[in-house]
Amino acid sequence: MELGRKRHHLRRSAAVMIALLVGTTSITAAAPATARPSATPPTDETATDSPGSFAVQPSGEAGPGGRDFFIYTLKVGELYGDTVAISNLGTEPATFVIYATDAQNTTDGSFSLMREEEEPTDIGTWVELGATQWTVEPGTYVNIPFSISVPDDAAAGDHVGAIVAQKIDDPDNPNDGIGLDVRVRVGARLYVRVDGPVNPSLAIDRFDVIYDAPSTPFGTRNAKILYTLTNTGDIRLAPIANLELSGLFGLGSSSLPERQIPELLPGSSIEIAETVTGVRPWVRLTADLEVRADDAAVLVTASVTHWAVPWLSIVILGVVVLALVVWRLVARRRKRATA
Numbered sequence: 013m014e015l016g017r018k019r020h021h022l023r024r025s026a027a028v029m030i031a032l033l034v035g036t037t038s039i040t041a042a043a044p045a046t047a048r049p050s051a052t053p054p055t056d057e058t059a060t061d062s063p064g065s066f067a068v069q070p071s072g073e074a075g076p077g078g079r080d081f082f083i084y085t086l087k088v089g090e091l092y093g094d095t096v097a098i099s100n101l102g103t104e105p106a107t108f109v110i111y112a113t114d115a116q117n118t119t120d121g122s123f124s125l126m127r128e129e130e131e132p133t134d135i136g137t138w139v140e141l142g143a144t145q146w147t148v149e150p151g152t153y154v155n156i157p158f159s160i161s162v163p164d165d166a167a168a169g170d171h172v173g174a175i176v177a178q179k180i181d182d183p184d185n186p187n188d189g190i191g192l193d194v195r196v197r198v199g200a201r202l203y204v205r206v207d208g209p210v211n212p213s214l215a216i217d218r219f220d221v222i223y224d225a226p227s228t229p230f231g232t233r234n235a236k237i238l239y240t241l242t243n244t245g246d247i248r249l250a251p252i253a254n255l256e257l258s259g260l261f262g263l264g265s266s267s268l269p270e271r272q273i274p275e276l277l278p279g280s281s282i283e284i285a286e287t288v289t290g291v292r293p294w295v296r297l298t299a300d301l302e303v304r305a306d307d308a309a310v311l312v313t314a315s316v317t318h319w320a321v322p323w324l325s326i327v328i329l330g331v332v333v334l335a336l337v338v339w340r341l342v343a344r345r346r347k348r349a350t351a
Contacts, residue, residue: 065102065196065198066100066101066108066148066179067097067099067153068096068097068098068099068177068200069099070094070096070200071095071153072095075097075153076097076099081203082094082200082202082203084205086162087162087206087207088162088163088164088207089163089164090162091159091160091162092160092162093158093159093160094157094160095158096110096141096175096200097154097155098148098154099152100148100149100153101151102150104150107145107146108148108177108179109144109145109177110141110143110146110156111136111144111175111178112132112137112139112174112175112176113125113173113199114132114134114136114172115172115173115174116277116280117274117280117281119282120282121275121276122274123275123277125173125176125197128178128197134171134173135173136173138161138162138163138166138171139173139175141156141157141158141175142156142157142158145183147183160204166206167246168209168210168246169205169208169211169245169246169247169278170203170206170246170248171205172201172203172204172277173202174199174200174201175199175202176197176199177199178197203248210245211246212245212247212305212308212309213245213310214242214243214244214251214303214305214312215241215242215312216242216301216303216312217241218239218240218283219301219315219316220237221236221257221299221316222237222318223235223236223293223320226293226322227322229322230292231292232289232290232291233291234289234290234291235257235288235291235297236285236286237255237287237288238283238285238286239283239284239301239314240281240283240284241273241282241284241303242276243276243279243281247278247308248275248276248277249275249308250272250275250276251273251276251303251304251305252303252304252305253273253284253301253303254268254270254301254302254303255267255271255299255300256268256299257288257297257300258294258298259294259296259297259298259320263294266288268286268288271284271286273303293320293322295319295321296318297317297318297320300313301313301315
C-alpha cells in the first residue's frame, strides 16, 4: 500500500486524546466498529477533543473515519493487514514516531499503555508497521499500513494494546520524545481476540468495611466499603456490581445503585471505594457484594461483616446495671440487719 500525504477535512468532533503525564501515559482514541468485531468496545471516557494536536485512527483508501478502534477475531498463525492514519490537527508540520505496545488497566480502571521504554511482550510484538517515523504537514494525514501476525503459541482470548504516535521535536533524533518526563502520545486501541475456547472469570480479592461507630445507638456515621475486583479470565469484561449493607437481623438495610465497572482487561484489577451515608450502629454490619458480567455468564459474590457497637452506650448501660445490682445487694443486707 502506497504511503502518501492526503488532504483531509479534519472535523473537530473527532475523538482525540493527548496525554501529558509525568512518568507514564494513558492513551486512546474513541468509538467502536470494524469489519471483524469480537465484541463492542466500551466508550473511551478519557478521550477529549484537542484542537491543535493530532489523531491516530483506523483508516482505509478513503482516509480515516467510520471506526476508531481496531477490533479483530483472528486465528492462531493468521496474518491480517490494516491501515492506521496519523492526522496533524495543528498549524505546524509535526514529526511522529509510530509503534505498537501492550495495554493494561490502572487500579482506577483507566485504560493505560506501557511506558515507552518498556518492551511489549504480547500484542505489541505482533504488529509490523510500514513506517516507524513520519513528518505530517498541518491539516493533513498520512496512511500507514501495518500487519498483525498471530503467533502459533498465542493463547485464546483477548489481547489488547494500541498503535501509538508520539510527537518528537528533532526528526534526526527520534528518541528525543521517549523517556522524557513530559510525553505527548496518542494511540488507537487494538483489540485482537484469538479464536479458541475461552474462560471468562472474575475474583473479588479484597473486601472491607470501615466504620467508626458513634457513641450512642441513635447516632449515625458513614460506612466506607472497599473492594478489589480482578479479571482472572482471558477475555475483557465490563461487569456490574451490586452492593448492600445491613445491620443485625437485616436492620437498616441499604442498597447502593448498580455500579458499572470500567472494562477490565485480562489480568487487570480495579480498586473500588463506596460510601454508605447515615449508618446506625446496628451491632454488626454485613456487606454483600454481587458482581456479574451478563454477556459472559460470570457471577461472583462475597460477604464481609464488621462489628458496629456503640461502646460508650454499652459501658454506661453496664455501669447503670452494676449500680442497680450493688444497690439491691446493699438494700437486702440492710433489710436483714434490721430484721
